[in-house]
Amino acid sequence: MAAIMRLNRCTTVKPSAPTWEGCLPLSEIDLVGSMKHIPTISFYPPPSQNWLTSDDTVSNLLKKSLSQALVHFYPLAGRLRWISGSSAAGGGRLELDCNSKGVEFIEAESESKLDDFGGVLTPVTEYHNLFPTGDYSLPIHDIPVMLVQLTRFSCGGISLGLAIAHAVCDGQSAFHFVSEWASLTRSEPVKTTPYLDRKVLGAGELASAPLHDDPTGYYLPELLPDNDHDRHHEVKSDNSEQKSTVETIMLRLRKDDLEKLRKKAKDSGENPPNRSYTRFEVVAAHVWRCACKARKLRAEQPTSLGVCVDTRNRVTPPLPKGYFGCGAFDLTVTGFSGELVSKPLANVACKIREKVKQVTNDFVWSAVDYLKTQPDLTMFRSDSLELCEAPTPKFYYENPNIGAVSWLTLPLYGHDFGWGKEIYMVPGEIEPESSFFIPDPRGDGSIIVALCLQTAHVDSFKKHFYNDIV
Incomplete structure (x- = not known):
């Protein structure tokens, strides 16, 4: 899509109150499969309330409630880092440094209209400018765990693009966070407090003897x-x-x-x-x-x-x-x-x-x-x-x-x-x-x-x- 996209500003949103700081071990399930940020994009119609038509109102609301949500979901404000200082030295294992460095929040505007995309059947390649991406040329400890992009379209519609490192949470947890963030934006309390201790899946603990040689089945066939x-x-x-x-x-x-x-x-x-x-x-x-x-x-x-x-x-x-x-x-x-x-x-x-x-x-x-x-x-x-x-x-x-x-x-x-x-x-x-x-x-x-x-x-x-x- 050839419509012009402008990135207006990028800010760092941190928890609105002090949170626990320290190293959070990751489970082995966190450390396999995809390691990159998984992006999603949600599309909203033009707000009907007049007080929401200002360019800054929506972004200010979202940033304020995001900072409140990060008090509960503080791992999202942290940074991943290699155990033993590098991927090679630590066998590719990561841990989560809960240091409240914050979430990257990008504000953008596009000359496109919502109708230009054609709805849910539009190929996802048409949306490549609507979600943030991590800069993987940086050291891991400098890459935000979570990035947000708010895009306002010429018709007044909005898209909210999220990218969250898959090593930190899966889809179930990611949408739990989004649901609670939305509640806080509406001035409602958190409904389900996140359970953050990953020791329930053996994070940071020594291994017992596995029952099977390779229960994962990760080795995939190749073409004959x-x-x-x-x-x-x-x-x-x-x-x-x-x-x-x-x-x-x-x-x-x-x-x-x-x-x-x-x-x-x-x-x-x-x-x-x-x-x-x-x-x-x-x-x-x-x-x-x-x-x-x-x-x-x-x-x-x-x-x-x-x-x-x-x-x-x-x-x-x-x-x-x-x-x-x-x-x-x-x-x-x-x-x-x-x-x-x-x-x-x-x-x-x-x-x-x-x-x-x-x-x-x-x-x-x-x-x-x-x-x-x-x-x-x-x-x-x-x-x-x-x-x-x-x-x-x-x-x-x-x-x-x-x-x-x-x-x-x-x-x-x-x-x-x-x-x-x-x-x-x-x-x-x-x-x-x-x-x-x-x-x-x-x-x-x-x-x-x-x-x-x-x-x-x-x-x-x-x-x-x-x-x-x-």
Whole structure:
């Protein structure tokens, strides 16, 4: 989008009252998967109240309430730092320095109008100027954990872009924070106090003997030699190459389409399920199969689906209410392309269900202990927070694999900062060969599948995505 964007000012917002200062250990679940800031953008219509039309009023309100929210969520005002001074010396392990250095708050204005974006189905690449990004050329201890960008459009509408380091919190915790921030902006009290002690997931403690050699399943299949004709389309580690070879798409699964998929899964398969498959199980199975078809993988090609499982209620006792950190655990489901596309949808959904069922209390603690015993955690990451020390990641999704992250049960909507609820929200960016499942903001039961694929496979994927529903 060619509209002019102006960055007006950047300020640092600190907690409005003194908070605990010191080192907060991170759990092993915090230290794997993505290390970068995860951006989201929420869009709001023009405020109807006259007193909110001033350019400074909204930003001043948000900064004041943000400083109040940071008293409760003070880890967001801190900085990450390497244990032992560097990534190499500490095995890629980080800790959180709660030092109240604050959150970066950017104010911008755009000549665009909300209508220019076209709504929730607009590819996320159109939003690249609407969320802040961390400067990863800096040392980690100089990069804010959280960045905010308030953008005012020419129509009077607003977008609020957030970027929070994934090592500090996952989606559940991030939207908990946003909900409480919105409440404080409306002069209402915090509803659920965040639980900040990560020792409930073994942070900073010694490992016990893991029950399994590698419960994580992070080692992903590679393309077989006969599929090398596709390699010139593949995503490379260089960012410019990624941008030139992948494409983001937003696809809507209407409620009746979703019900057709669920019925198709229930009525087929080798073993009828004892309960209907969930929305996530059938959509993830559908996306995985369509990706295999679009990529024209050989039947004997192994392929993995990466899924994210929330452990909050899978450990004993469950994590405390309001647990603030990463409670979501990544694991992979593996199969062969020929098996996935030739057998009914139910078989693929069942494969996903059975893998997720393995995430029990014993599994989670065994995985944590396994990660504690690893001399270097960088191999379990999809990226790095510090480019000068970034290893070549071994855990990332590329052809023939794909990631699927469900935001279907997260509190994405209803965040009223005093001028009404958002129209819609989107992820600011999607990693190559990954997907997000988002509830349609219209609340009609539809699902938005946000997906980033190699450009050469996009048209074929779209065809299978809709044709294979019936």
